[in-house]
Every structure is written in structure tokens, then in C-alpha cells.
Amino acid sequence: MADDEKTDKSDKSGKKKIPKLANPMPQQDPKERIKNFDEVALGYDMETAIKEAERCLQCKREEGKEICIDGCPVEINIPAFIKCIKEGRIEDALSVIREKNNLPAICGRVCPQEQQCQKYCRLGKGKGRDPVSIGRLERFAADYDMKKQPTMSSTTEDLTKRPKKDKKIAIIGSGPAGLTAAGDLVKLGYDVTIFEALHDTGGVLRYGIPEFRLPKSIVDKEVDYVKRLGVKIETNVIVGKTIGMDELMDEYDAIFVGSGAGSPMFMDIPGENLNGIYSANEFLTRINLMKAYKFPEYDTPIKVGKVTAVIGGGNVAMDSSRCALRVGAEKSMIIYRRTEEEMPARKEEVEHAKEEGVELHILTNPVRYIGDERGNVRQIECIKMELGEPDASGRRSPVPIKGSEFLIDVDTVVVAIGNSPNPLIPNNTEGLKISKKGTIVVDDNGKTSIDKIYAGGDIATGAATVISAMGAGKKAARAIDNFLSS
Ligand code: FAD
Ligand code: SF4
Secondary structure, rough: OOOOHHHOOOOOOOOEEEEOOOOOOOOOOOOHHHHOOOOEEEEOOOOHHHHHHHHOOOOOOEOOOOOOHOOOOOOOOHHHHHHHHHHOOOHEEEEEEEEOOOOOHHHHHOOOHHHHHHHHHHHHOOOOOOOOOOOHHHHHHHHHHHOOOOOOEEEOOHEEEEEEEOOOOEEEOOOOHHHHHHHHHOOOOOEEEEEOOOOOOOOHHHHHHOOOOOOHHHHHHHHHHHOOOEEEOOOOOOEEOOOOHHHHHHHHOOOOOOOOOOOOOOOOOOOOEOEEEEEEEHHHHHHOOOOHHHHOOOOOOOOOOOOEEOOOHHHHHHHHHHHHHHHOOOOOEEEEEOOHHHOOHHHHHHHHHOOOOOEEEEEEEEEEEOOOOOOOOOEEEEEEEEEEEOOOOOOOOEOOOOOOOOEEEOOEEEOOEEEEOOOOHHOOOOOOOOOOOOOEEOOOOOOOOOOEEEEOOHHHOOOOOOOHHHHHHHHHHHHHHHHHHO
């Protein structure tokens, strides 16, 4: 490609021309990476980060004209932090990000930027032009800081001098919603304790998203930052079992429920109880939280055999299919009832899965599972689909093609068709208003039908994104502060 084709001729400044394409992110070779759980995307170095930051137009927010900030659910001052990177002031860049986001190393890696800030980036408007790689720059700033302080995420604030408030707040769940609400409330001077059901922190960040997409050392450092702010965390406490909601209500001035959507859904088709059919939750929890990929060094095994089929087209399905290859499947396939276009997974994840050899069987849906005499799954009977009229989600609905049934041989099936909220807290809290889908009903500020109780993240919205859970945690923290101050 000629040099002028790579730069943007619409740059009117007459000075430096802006490259049309974003600087690529170095990544592990697909042939190598399917043999390990190391991170796939390797991150920008300083030189590349500055080059990418130089592409930014430093747009101003004006009435009626959208820019990157309008697409960020927590409203990070994106042009300001990119300017700092451009000038080599990386710590300042991180300070700007941290004003709004306690978990930048995580968001820089897993946020669907292409549907958020980068979708609104003015540089990306027009054919053949990439937006600024905002997520990669966010990740760069957070990683730079962590490399400098390998044991903990930095903070320049003097935390000991913060004025304390004589009020206690309980947070249920240590996922992104809970961690964010806790971080913001402790910064306001409250005494904050997180109760977490599992033996480790982070929610889906720990048990769901695999190491090769989000290294757990990053989650550790971000959790460490929240702890250093003064948040106490009690693991192995299941609220509703180990301790009752009523007890929390007596002891705490306010409660934030961030218990997520961890109950797996199934298709309810014949044969779903056969051995070798996992929910994506169990499959990923075994591999990520229980470290089955390091068996026998760790106690939990995972058995995949030669062929693994994953049902679904979201991030959870992509993660499962890529994990299957890494734990030894010779063939890993996605079975999805619509086309690749409609897949809810991030585009980058679908591309990474394809590069690694995951097969996509689109317009295909399972109708039953067939097992052997020992009750192990052996085949999936599938039916071909075609796209009909748009459904409630706005996507064209998949319609079965009569008589198109066929069989696929498998050793393992992972069902990744969605998750619903865990009913424990909704069912154990008298007076708490619950929607038909089992989510806790909240107002715009995260307030529930009970005065002292706030909720946010997947438990209130159903399965969504890390950044939306964080946004909900932030809003609720503000509302709890108003409630307790009034
Ligand atoms: P969670 O992260 O689910 O955390 C809830 C926590 O509450 C858990 O630790 C749970 O153990 C705890 N808990 C539950 N009940 C109780 C109780 N009774 N007592 C105490 N603790 C309790 N989003 C993205 O933006 N990008 C991605 O790339 C992406 N990939 C994903 C991949 C997978 C495999 C999955 C499953 C989800 C993915 N998501 C992704 C979605 C995202 O992770 C979630 O939307 C987000 O984690 C929700 O945050 P949360 O804090 O509401 O809940
Ligand atoms: Fe920079 Fe794009 Fe934001 Fe404009 S919209 S300030 S170019 S990141």
C-alpha cells in the first residue's frame, strides 16, 4: 500500500497527516497460543502507544456532536488521558482514567470498545478509517503503572488522611459491580465490607473470563487496589445461607447487592443430562477458578475428549470453545442458530477463535443429544435454520428448516446460551421487588423496593458487560451516599 493511502487525506491541518489505520496490537501466534493459557494480546509498547495517541484529534464536547466520551458508560475523559500518553505522561493518564474507573487494566482488556467509545470516535467515521484504539491505550496506561509497581496497583492518594464517616456498608459479591461500589464508598469515608460466596474475589473476572484473555494477576492487582483503599473482603460467605439478609440489615446502614447472573440456562431438550454435557459456567469455573488446565498440579480435572461442541454465539461461547482447544480437544466447534453477523460476542473474540481453528457451524441448532450405553454423550442431532422476521431483540429470528436434521459426533458439549440471576438473595429478602426474569427491580440510581438496599450489575440487568456493572456500582455508590447523608 502506498504511504498516502495509509494516511488520512481529510486532515485539514496542513501539518502532520493522521494514519487511517490503528496501530496493530502484537499477539501470540495462533499455533503457539492454543498450547498455552498465556495472554493472547501482548499490549502496546511506549513507542506504539504514543504513535496511536498521536492519531487522536482531541475533539471537544459540543451540543449535538457525539465524541468518544458519549460512548463510555463511566464517562472517562478520554481525550485528556490520550493527550497525557501523547506527551509521555503515563501516570497522569492513569490518574485521569482512575477518576472514573477503578479497574482500567481489566476494562482495557475486556470492554466491548467497538460498541462503546470507539464507535463514537470521530476519527473512525468514514470508510477504511479506524477509530483511535482507546481500549488498547487504556490498557497500556494501566499496565505501565503495574509494571512499575509489580506487587500492587498504584495510588497517589494519601489514604490515611481521608475523613471517616461513622456508617457501615455491606456489599454482596466481589464482581465488577461490587468492587466498584465498594471502592467509591470507601473513598467517601464509609466502612465497607464485601461478602463473597466463592473462595476468591472478582466474580466472572476470575471464574468466567479465561487467563488468556484476562490474566488473573491483573485481577489480583485491581482487587488489591480496592483493598488498599480500605475495603474489607470476606470470602466463603454466601449471603442467604452463611449469613442472612436480615442479619446484614440489622448490622449495616446500607447494602449493595452485586451478586451477578451466575445461574446457567439450558435448552431443555432430550439428552441434556448425559455425561459430558457441561454448562459453560461449570466448564469455565473448573478451568479458570479451579485451574483444571494445571491438573494434576491442581485437584480439579476436566475431560474433553477429541471433539467439543459449544452451543451459543456470545463471549461465553467463544471463551469455552477456545478453552476446549487449550485443554486438549482436537476439534472445537461453535453451534449457533443465527449467522456470524448476529453473534453477540465481541468481533475480536470471534476472529481470535477462528484464527485458533474453532469451527463455526452457523444457522444450526441442537434438537437432542444421543448417548452411548454408559450414558456419555456421543452425538448431537441438529437442525438447519434460516433467518425470518426480526424478533424482540431486533435481530432476524432463526426458523428451523423442516427435514434438515443431521448428526454431529461429539465427546463433550458446553451449553453457553446465557445465564440468569441466582435466586438466593431475591428469594430470601422479604419485600424485595423482583422482575419476571428474576432480576432485582431498581430505579435509575440502583435503589430497590427496600430503603436500605441497592443493587446493580447483572443481578439487576441480567447478563451484560463488565463496564455496565461498574457503571451501576458507581451510580449506586452515589445514591447510597446521598441516602446516608440525608
Ligand atoms: P459477577 O461478575 O457475576 O459477580 C458476582 C459475584 O457475586 C460473584 O463473585 C458471586 O460469587 C457473588 N455472589 C453471588 N451470590 C452471592 C451470595 N449470595 N453471597 C455472596 N456472594 C455472592 N463482559 C464484558 O464486558 N466483556 C467480556 O469480554 C465479557 N466476557 C465474558 C465471558 C464470560 C465467560 C462471562 C460469564 C461473562 C462475560 N462478560 C463480559 C460479562 C461480564 O463479566 C459480567 O457482565 C460482569 O462480570 C457482571 O458483573 P457483576 O459484578 O454484576 O457480577
Ligand atoms: Fe480522540 Fe476519537 Fe475521542 Fe476525538 S472522538 S477525542 S479522535 S478518541
